Amino acid sequence: MSKIRITKQFSFETGHALYGYDGKCKNVHGHSYNLHVTVIGTPIADTSNVKYGMVIDFGDLKKIVKEEIVDVFDHATVFNKNTPHVELAKELADRDHNVLLVDYQPTSEMMVIDFAEKIKNRLPENIKLHSLRLSETASSYAEWYASDNA
Ligand SMILES: Nc1nc2c(c(=O)[nH]1)N=C([C@H](O)[C@H](O)COP(=O)(O)OP(=O)(O)OP(=O)(O)O)CN2
Numbered sequence: 001m002s003k004i005r006i007t008k009q010f011s012f013e014t015g016h017a018l019y020g021y022d023g024k025c026k027n028v029h030g031h032s033y034n035l036h037v038t039v040i041g042t043p044i045a046d047t048s049n050v051k052y053g054m055v056i057d058f059g060d061l062k063k064i065v066k067e068e069i070v071d072v073f074d075h076a077t078v079f080n081k082n083t084p085h086v087e088l089a090k091e092l093a094d095r096d097h098n099v100l101l102v103d104y105q106p107t108s109e110m111m112v113i114d115f116a117e118k119i120k121n122r123l124p125e126n127i128k129l130h131s132l133r134l135s136e137t138a139s140s141y142a143e144w145y146a147s148d149n150a
Pocket residue numbers: 018025106107108109136137138139140
């Protein structure tokens with residue numbers, strides 16, 4: 001049976017700031033992020049399986065990505081916890097803002113690496129993460145490919 005890639009798209013609104021950056025993105029600001037998640041596998045051949053003909057039910061993929069990424073990052077502001085931004089984060093959290101501290105500079109590149117690990121850990125054994133595309137703006141995106149990281 002052929003290997004097939006299937007893709008589901010997600011969007012979420014997230015704030016961030018790039019500590020130490022030499023441009024306007026050092027300021028707290030936000031993006032309407034767009035995430036394409038592509039997995040690869042073999043469509044189920046067992047006619048008695050309710051998921052017959054599917055690599056993975058789009059609904060099951062949606063559940064994983066929603067729980068791991070969308071529900072966590074949507075309407076949160078992300079800061080690198082290894083920088084003085086941790087103080088700003090604490091102030092916001094104390095005022096009941098949704099703050100997310102991560103262990104990296106929250107660029108598209110670093111976020112997509114984080115997302116790849118989180119999604120890979122949740123996929124069934126027979127389904128592999130093929131690639132991710134994270135768009136920060138209409139003209140800027142970062143991609144993670146399993147083949148680049150084998
Ligand atoms: N390699 C990266 N460069 C930049 C990132 C990033 O994640 N990876 N992030 C930023 C800022 O957070 C912000 O996204 C600005 O990006 P930019 O594309 O420069 O935004 P503009 O609004 O200026 O884009 P235009 O569409 O060109 O107007 C900066 N760099």
